[in-house]
Amino acid sequence: MSSRGTASLDTTVSPSAGARPARSLRSWLEHLSASGRVATIEKPVALKHELAAIAKKLDGSRAAVFVQPGGHAIPVVSGFMSRRAWIAEAMGVSEDQLLQRFREAAEHPLAWQEVPADTALCQQVVHTQGIDLHRLLPIPTHSEHDSGPYITAGLVIARNPRTGIQNVSINRIQVHGPDRMAILLLPRHLYAFQRTAESAGEPLDVAVVIGVDPLTMLASQAITPIDHDELEIAGALHGEPLPVVKCVSNGVKVPAFAEIVIEGRILPNVREQEGPFGEFPKYYSAREGREVIEVTALTHRAKPIYHTIVPAEMEHLLLGAIPREATLLAHLQRSHPNVKDVHLSVGGVCRYHLWIQFEKKREGEAKNVILCAFGAHYDIKQVVVVDTDVDVHDPAEIEWAIATRFQADRDLVVIEGAQGSPLDPSTTVGQPDDAPAHLQGISAKMGLDATRPVVYASHVFTRVRIPGQDSVDLEALVASDNAAFDNYLGDVHA
Structure with a gap:
């Protein structure tokens, strides 16, 4: 030494x-x-x-x-x-x-x-x-x-x-x-x-x-x-x-x-x-x-x-997620400039599930975005495309979009037998333990178009909002204690 x-x-x-x-x-x-x-x-x-x-x-x-x-x-x-x-x-x-x-x-x-x-x-x-x-x-x-x-x-x-x-x-x-x-x-x-x-x-x-x-x-x-x-x-x-x-x-x-x-x-x-x-x-x-x-x-x-x-x-998941997200966003925007944001979800171990925020102008575009995403990185197993009013960093927002804007017989894309992650244990089902490298990681890919129609009648796909909800100043409105209401209750009981 x-x-x-x-x-x-x-x-x-x-x-x-x-x-x-x-x-x-x-x-x-x-x-x-x-x-x-x-x-x-x-x-x-x-x-x-x-x-x-x-x-x-x-x-x-x-x-x-x-x-x-x-x-x-x-x-x-x-x-x-x-x-x-x-x-x-x-x-x-x-x-x-x-x-x-x-x-x-x-x-x-x-x-x-x-x-x-x-x-x-x-x-x-x-x-x-x-x-x-x-x-x-x-x-x-x-x-x-x-x-x-x-x-x-x-x-x-x-x-x-x-x-x-x-x-x-x-x-x-x-x-x-x-x-x-x-x-x-x-x-x-x-x-x-x-x-x-x-x-x-x-x-x-x-x-x-x-x-x-x-x-x-x-x-x-x-x-x-x-x-x-x-x-x-x-x-x-x-x-x-x-x-x-x-x-x-x-x-x-x-x-x-x-x-x-x-x-x-x-x-x-x-x-x-x-x-x-x-x-x-x-x-x-x-x-x-x-x-x-x-x-x-x-x-x-x-x-x-x-x-x-x-x-x-x-720490492990984010180290992989952020560089991948930046690369995926750049890749998608080269072919689809209306892609606004992407997120690799924690539930998808920041590798396998990609959520894409997209400003759709024509029907069918979201499916093209899905296919582009699958070609960007072999790890990606599931893609969800949502509209710009959906926060791609909020799992509840993604689930809501799927629940209200997706129909499986119309909006589902499935690709069989593609290269996936060799570390995904579900890809090993049916394979021998000593499967050669060229057979490891074979995966199905699933894409969900959870965007609303470009044109729709009346307010069918208009999201419910309350005017002024984003500008409410709770600090200025909420009292430091409940004395006023407690006094009211006291008067009522009296």
């Missing part, structure tokens, strides 16, 4: 300075704490199940900070971006501007800026010999049937072996041994990089970055074409180039202000068993052979903070 000099790079800025609060994980936690949104757990908690149980109990109300997790000196934080309003706040925009702001950043990325190693906080302490992840890091075991400790909030960064351009993603990683981990690779960019390296008989250098600010976390989930570095989207969200530093054991560039970086390489033609693991659909994924990361170095701040995401809870 070695230590480096204190860096001058720390992007932590006190909220009182007037800067956006999400410059680093620490500044964001400071901001949340100042506004009563951090719960500090001082008593020792077990890394197996207990820590995750407490974090889940606080989910969506307060971030959880565990001071003594499993006997480790490194604190664990969870749930610091578990509400949409918090993420908008981190961006410095209102909640209704959230998707537009993310979309602008994705469309206008900002190149990162490499900084010297001696100014990088993430490399203040360097381990290259005798690495034992279980001893050095407080890695929790989350769900009841999880097969062991998992890194759930690690940004996995790798370079395309052909072009050298980086990709950033979050993958579940099971820690098997002191310096060995199994990683789930879905058929996306990291998977393509690994297969390219493996076909040449080469390992793929990677870095697993733990403990970054909400905007960098969010940028990692952007849906982009291959060879678009998500760290450049993070820079655009921050409004300035993201400072990065080269890893100590490979050429991957990582956020210089990160808390912890695990460096390693995905070994070619090596698979080890991983799982079961409680995933975002709120079910367990199967135990299967996965690619293996061999750890080559571990670096961190002098006093690091470890971030864990409790699977299938709001």
Whole structure:
């Protein structure tokens, strides 16, 4: 182990300075704490199940900070971006501007800026010999049937072996041994990089970055074409180039202000068993052979903070939802400009059910919007299209639109045998446990046109409203006590 000099790079800025609060994980936690949104757990908690149980109990109300997790000196934080309003706040925009702001950043990325190693906080302490992840890091075991400790909030960064351009993603990683981990690779960019390296008989250098600010976390989930570095989207969200530093054991560039970086390489033609693991659909994924990361170095701040995401809870779901919504909105509006808003519902695990607000001009348009949405992302399983008077962020509004504007024999679209999510357990019904990859995730898609007719008689589809209901000022009207009414009742009884 070695230590480096204190860096001058720390992007932590006190909220009182007037800067956006999400410059680093620490500044964001400071901001949340100042506004009563951090719960500090001082008593020792077990890394197996207990820590995750407490974090889940606080989910969506307060971030959880565990001071003594499993006997480790490194604190664990969870749930610091578990509400949409918090993420908008981190961006410095209102909640209704959230998707537009993310979309602008994705469309206008900002190149990162490499900084010297001696100014990088993430490399203040360097381990290259005798690495034992279980001893050095407080890695929790989350769900009841999880097969062991998992890194759930690690940004996995790798370079395309052909072009050298980086990709950033979050993958579940099971820690098997002191310096060995199994990683789930879905058929996306990291998977393509690994297969390219493996076909040449080469390992793929990677870095697993733990403990970054909400905007960098969010940028990692952007849906982009291959060879678009998500760290450049993070820079655009921050409004300035993201400072990065080269890893100590490979050429991957990582956020210089990160808390912890695990460096390693995905070994070619090596698979080890991983799982079961409680995933975002709120079910367990199967135990299967996965690619293996061999750890080559571990670096961190002098006093690091470890971030864990409790699977299938709001922090996990929103991380995937907001970038997908921004991408889906942009995709739909290119063909259908009258699409006004979209929402991936929590009940649909922020992946499978998409609600679309649409200003319909001609009959049949809503069905075209449904088909366009299915082509936008294979995860989408159910689409509901509603009119502009329906709030797509309110489940009761969606249900009301379906109840009063939808008829199954006229407004239902069903597509059989399409590619869906391999993590949706209903797609495995009728398939053998060892079904090959090309048969996994086969799904039916359902679309519901819950829009009213373009032309209708009289007030049949006119929504009931009371004039003035939106301008009532209850603060000015409601008395501070019930004395006047109590006096009336007293007079009556008398």
